[in-house]
Amino acid sequence: MGSTASDEDYFQRGNLFWFTVITLSFGYYTWVVFWPQSIPYQSLGPLGPFTQYLVDHHHTFLHSGYWIAWLIHVGESLYAMVLCKSKGITDSRAQLLWFLQTFLFGIASLSILMAYRPKRQKRT
Template identity: 75%
Template sequence: MVVAKSEVRRDTTAYFRAARAWPSLVTALGLGYFAWVVFWPQSIPYQSLGPLGPFTKYLVDHHYTLLRNGYWLAWLIHVGESLYAMALCKYKGITDGRVRLLWFLQTFLFGIASLSILIAYRPKRQKCT
């Protein structure tokens, strides 16, 4: 892997990378569809959704409580991931408050698509002289 000079000199206390577009889009669309199914199931055009339509209709008709609880569980998991991101920031030496807020918000909205970037980050350790 080739690293640019600007990357080598970058301040490790302010490390932030935006989540990749594709996984973020999948997460956002999935949570959006989940919210639509839970809060406005009567407005869904089931017949226009291909194989997803009858499956969603079945879940709404027969397992609505499971859907509703699953929706809130998904958001609870995102909160947990966001709190874990804060712990990782501290562990990895990311102390800039604005950057930590960005990690928290991005992980809250996009989950593992964001958290995986922070987990993979390996900060350069300062040499003690």
């Protein structure tokens, strides 16, 4: 897969830096929402007291925001499927990769697909 002569199987893996940042951030967010009692707040520098404050005073907001973030990722993934169709990416494996990558990494993936300009635009 990649930029071959055909657009129907186009897929591009996203930037490793952003995927790492997103994975660590979402991992930390998951930890804060579901296991706040196990976080070593005093060992996290300035992030510790800030996180402690959010957990103590806004846990419901954190919990709701967590699920809203996942819903946004679902929406982005579905939009990725629409973009695949409009850009002539018809290969089911490429579509699945775009869906999964966008579900896991959101706009870091979707922005790549949005910027993609196929050589031959599919006419509808």
